[in-house]
Amino acid sequence: MALSIFDIFKIGIGPSSSHTVGPMWAGHRFLNDLREKGILDSISSVRVGLYGSLALTGKGHSTDKAAILGLAGYRPDGVDPDIADQAFEDIVNTGVMKLAGERDIPFNYDHQMVFHFGEELEHPNGMRIYASDKNGIVVYYKTYLSVGGGFVVCADEFNSKDKQNGTDSPVDDVPSIPYSFKNAAELLQLCEQHKLTIAELVMANEKVLAGGDEEQVSANIDAIWDVMRNCIDRGLRMEGELPVSNMKRRASSMHQQLMANPEAMLKDHFSIMDWVTLFAMAVNEENACGGRVVTAPTNGAAGIIPAVLAYYTRFIDGADHKGVRDFIATSAAIGMLYKMNATISGAEAGCQAEVGSACSMAAGALAAVMGGNVHQVENAAEIGMEHNLGMTCDPIGGLVQVPCIERNGMAAIKAITATRMAMRGDGNHEVSLDSCIETMYRTGLDLQSKYRETSQGGLAVFAKPQCVA
Template sequence: MLSIFDIFKVGIGPSSSHTVGPMWAGQRFVSELHEKAGIDKAATVKVNLYGSLALTGHGHGTDKATLLGLAGFQPNTVDPDEADNIVELIKTNQSIKLAGHHPVRFDYDAQMVFHNETCLPEHPNGMQILAKDRDGIVIHENTYLSIGGGFIKTLAEFSQPSTSADCKDTPDDAEIPYPFRSAEQLLTLCRENNLSIAQLTMANEQARHQGDIDAVHSKIDSIWSVMKACIDRGLSQEGHLPVSGIKRRSSNMHKHLMANTEAMLSDHFAIMDWVTLFAMSVNEENACGGRVVTAPTNGAAGVIPAVLAYYTRFISRNNTQGIRDFIATAAAIGSLIKMNASISGAEAGCQAEVGSACSMAAAALVAVQGGTIEQVENAAEIGMEHHLGMTCDPIAGLVQIPCIERNGMAAIKAITAARLAMRGDGTHAVSLDSCIETMYRTGLDLQAKYRETSLGGLAIYAREAKEYNAIVA
């Protein structure tokens, strides 16, 4: 069982799998080193990146994130504005302070190795970290898999499906009153106990927090606060995106919308512009390495904040309980997808990231508008169904094209899915469980070049485009 705060985690951009996960892996390695051999015995460390972590590691900042983790920083607390300076100092000094205090030699060119031609058989997002003593003897090594949404597992843990993912914010030993592993089980529990999906999720969360519902509310409110701050910062920032030099658009779009408020009153599609803008502002921040909420991934971080902002600004303004119910419902759907399929673009394509976010947002929007649990499940299925087969093919390995616009499109689709579900009575032909299983099988069927490797799709066939040339220059 996953917590709300396993699905929604604060981190930095641009990628939960390639940035947040590797940062946790770096920190975990140092903790293991301390327990098994002692940090003081280490003289040098080496990082080997495989599969998607190697092929798109530069664009996703995987190298930077791993070094930050080894240096003792966490994705939920590291200052995004200082991260680059910290890493540059490590490269310049050819030394890294493990856990922030024990210096070891680190030559970036020799000890950060991108194995572009090798993929670990267990998962496309693989990395190995090892430490040696002054005599060159390996004193600790481990292999980690970044399995999506900032979750990591060691190779040993990955072979045991029942083992919990790492980086969980809540204890695993709490007795959960309403455990579920499928949408069918979730709906049955709701009916039997006369609970909404949000109420059931909150009850489970309260149990995880030793009965302290105020603590749960405070953490949910904090998640929304980070989402809002990310939207607002994205709307105010100008300039260009890193590496590619592509101009940020959200600030100008926002100025245009604010300057034409009267004209917007007669434009029946103006709200769509705002929703798209909210999503794009978040993902521009993500692309710049800013602070975002993994929802359920960084690459899809704009969808849920955009739909929730739509709800709080255009449907039920600043409704605290509605916001909490929205996030709780979305987390329940995200848990189902994570437990039964994947939220990793490297494993199952963008359908697993943006498709999952759309599914979660659609379900949550129905829930806070008074929809039945059957309509909520229907909305989630619609949102996922119409992303099936979506590839993950970021140009130059950057979470920019097509990722930023794609979040805006998915936010609009989530609203459409919610409206469509609420026009019906919840009866539909394909269950959410079947759709989730289909998504996962479809993802496995996708050729590897369409799963976050930048070896196919737009990443290759847009080479003649002006945007591509700007990125790879």
């Protein structure tokens, strides 16, 4: 099936696309199944089992909260982040869940939310949901795999290699698109053959996917940018501590420092780097706090594309609304290449699959809106990934905080550098984006599981607190 811009960029809540957004969608899909089978009204209890990385880092990523709220009828794109915590605590404290938002059933967190440590299903991010009738007999259960970026597939879909289906969109209803591509080489060839930019090609596909409603597509893209912008703005304002770790939020004080000394912009040639870093950190602090974010392509890497896009709108002469839409469409096309040919899941291939993919997407998109030809765009995207290869996922405490927040700032800067390198050339280069994507995937498969979002290696194990005199 064809991937859409809105499969890559999904509005949801933090802190993790695979551990929060995906499990909430799984709950939603499970309810749909119960409805379709006509048994929703007869269900007296539900039970959730978390496996692999969802068990190991599920608490830190709020996987339990997400799965339960999903079964209670909340959706990632609709739930108000400000009430999600309270809604979850109410269910845990009262022992009562409103199944599908319709009918109260008992829910004992200690017995009905089970963390299967050390057990894994078909994918590192596995979960199983059971529904029982009034006699306690399991009448339906389903296995879901959260394959990154908020995409959730059933075990049978995963085994049939239909790894592209996300959320709850039915596979059979998707119309065929005019410009189908499987890899970067085909994408470039189509662009050249039809004299289209990548953004134009993707928008033509998207129009068909939206039933011909181009205005709706543009409105949906604008909505994505609105959420990203609001996320930056809120992250710049909010003070206090990050959840669980109680580490201080830093974006707000960094923002105040930069605002207090605007002349520095004129003297310090690198001060724009501070702003770009700040934009990314603001988003990722919001993500860590469970705020409203856009998967780009994941929550852990959610700050990079907004930061580079904010760099474009605020610091590049001639930046305009069309450029913003083109940026989002181009970056989505590059994200589709990773999704189709590799993975965007840190649990599958380490942080290179999340932050590396986002860096690549941002670099290519920036090259496009800076006037680069399709080969320069592909070159920028390739550089953006090449220098993230091998990057492990080792979040301290299973929280999407360290190294994630700073890492987004670093990757946003790296994306801009990648674009600038590509724009100095003519698009000819040694390593193709396709081979770089394949290298990322194969490298990810070679990584020991302790470096793939299990918090059992790297910084998660060896980092020691730094004493400040």
